[in-house]
Amino acid sequence: MSVIGATVAGMDSTRLTPTAVAADPELADWRVLLGRLSTRFATGSFVTGARLVAAITEIAEELDHHPDLDLRYPHLTVTTVSHDVGHLTGRDRELARRVSAAARSMDVSAVPAEVSTLEVALDVTDADRVRPFWAAVLGLQAGADGDLADPAGRIAPLWFQQMDEPRTARNRFHLDITVPHDVAEQRVADALAAGGTLVSDERAPSWWVLADAEGNEVCVCTWQDREDF
Template identity: 50%
Template sequence: MTKLSGREITERAPQGWVYLLGALRTRLRTGDFATGLALVNTIGAAAEAADHHPGLDLRYTYLDVVLSSHDVGAVTGRDLRLAATISELADSAGVTVDATGLTVLEMALDTPSPERVGFWEAVLGYPHDGDELKDPAGKLPTIWFQRSGDEEPRQRWHPDLWVDPSEVRPRIDRALAAGGTLVSDAEAPSFWVLADPEGNKVCLCTWQDRG
């Protein structure tokens, strides 16, 4: 299977799906647990038939779905096809497919020595993957190590919040209204750097301009 670009994915994805941090995602607004559980079983049967299995996270009033092709390490046409099938199953069950507000959090450690990750690998129990440590279960945030200077004082940790491009401007507006500042948009639309009133930074990240 061929890895798809962010633009290809967003242009071809079914309505209500978004591309965040290497995966196609949505939220099925089930309204109650029983409806969600029934939908899990229906999706599971379709996934078995397709021999391609999504990540499913069932909660009381919604079901989160994550799709990527693990053999390729990216989203492929196989994921788009299964997303379309899941959307059809949700529609048949009277369930809304709506990714509004979906976000993925990863944490960046700014360090002059990103190759020295052994301490965090030992403490977290994550496997080492390049400049990242990833939770094998996919539940906790990925930790990645960003090379920085060693000037003091400096912020060691900052969150990277992955959002759909349509979510960026409203979030920036709300952050500014809450007393924050826009530190830099030099790398937009790949990411924007914001800071809270005390100067703590966060990046709003999207798939755009990432190859």
């Protein structure tokens, strides 16, 4: 396993990179999305999902490392990051490995290709001027980087793209959809087949810029070539 850092006080705080995750056979169920390990389990029923949640709760308590869980009728989505250091660590790897083992013991399959993370981007010339308005109207909080986020994780984050001049010829809002690296090209192909156009692939595989038939833009993003994500 490729990691950065060292083990501290018996807790594995070594930094876990997206490249290491992609190459780790014990993390085959998981994908890196915006610096977090994510996967989805196809439980097929709410009862099975609740049983898996209970098993994950026991694992999390034993490890003293707690993931975010989103239980729906047909599936359970699990996301983990080491919040105390702000990035993935060996603790997340151990949690993910144990969660996958618990799911397999219940005959529950992982479907990591189904996970994604949505962000909204706004082109601005003065982020400090407009940020308070968007924080107030959306009920979001500003982080150290100036991006706005929902502490409960229910609303898509909003980030501000600095422009030297006001954008007039193109839309100022666009969506960023971050997907597993191994499904990105198919997602782009599907969008193009559905009537979209390719605006730019200059930064692929980090991101592709696409537009719908009326020119509204979206970026399909991955962690590749930008390890900080």
